[in-house]
Amino acid sequence: MSLYESGLVLLSGGQDSTTCLAWALTQFKSVFALGFSYGQRHHIELQQAQKIADLARVPFHILTLDFFSIPNALTHDIPIDHSPGQLPSTFVPGRNLFFLSTAAVFAYQHHISHLITGVCETDYSGYPDCRSAFISSMQDTLNLAMDYAFKIHTPLMHLSKADTVRLMAKLGNMDWYAQSHTCYEGKRPACGKCPACLLRLKGFQEAGYKDPLPYQTMM
């Protein structure tokens, strides 16, 4: 890794990609952030991503991915369900495939070769396109597709939520988390009750830090 090259962070406005942005600033001389408007129910994510990019003083660009509709709980009003042994209803087939492919073309056009994404295989969800094996294969495919030496960085791949909080504390940007969006209900202050809020709060508790994000009820 070189401090003299540019990195492009896939910034959703969530806790993980916010941590990745802080990490990238310690690794690359120039950092850019890229968001996707793909019909997600909660546009607040991208508004918060812009605020986080502003805190980090990096350019933030939003690309629209509206090329086809994938009915699922993130883009439509389908109840969030996560039965054991089944993929959660928030699963979009191949979502990271499209995010990374699009980010790679954007990076290619801007002469950037490092892509940073907050995917993580240690979490509860079991999305196939968050695994290390997928990322490794995706990197090979992107390099072959464009004859370009992309490197995909996944600093959170083997971290627990608590580890991610500890990493952010070490990076010294814990205050950025006040702007990051996690709540599945799309609420700000966050609901504190949905599975995403509960998972986030558990990570802070385990790491021994207080979440700076405002919640509707005192935790």
Next chain:
Amino acid sequence: MSLYESGLVLLSGGQDSTTCLAWALTQFKSVFALGFSYGQRHHIELQQAQKIADLARVPFHILTLDFFSIPNALTHDIPIDHSPGQLPSTFVPGRNLFFLSTAAVFAYQHHISHLITGVCETDYSGYPDCRSAFISSMQDTLNLAMDYAFKIHTPLMHLSKADTVRLMAKLGNMDWYAQSHTCYEGKRPACGKCPACLLRLKGFQEAGYKDPLPYQTMM
């Protein structure tokens, strides 16, 4: 390969994908065709693709890929240039990456596991995402992205244009070529003078067959 499974042919309306469609009908019990509207200059390609799908009696679905603009000679009015040692100006970074990814999600949603594409590495162009190494890596990536056993078939990968014509003659659907579109100028009858028309005509000449496509001037 099984006659009892379904295959999805990426059908552009050109000579190669038309041949793939004829090939797929000999390999799979059910065949479906998929086209992409991605801002190509000549919409005539998709009109011809529909006619070819009708001849083959297969359902044809068009997906729109307008998620970002890639300035190049196929979508914009840039002069077609192919200097030796350089990628041609018709190169869209990662185009087959998006076509195959999108086709895979469509196939996943329709319980189809075989994808058929007319990419070919023996031709003149040198597009990186037409090579066998890319297709093999792409197949791995798609399987990992969705935990689904996709198989990408490339029956023309190592065929010359003349070989492709011979294959179509053997498959007995040479008349479909009268509907296939090749001309870079977007003309029908075809101009017979642009690099694409000249390459097509050379293939027929080498194979010893007459192209059933109407041309503006007698060849």
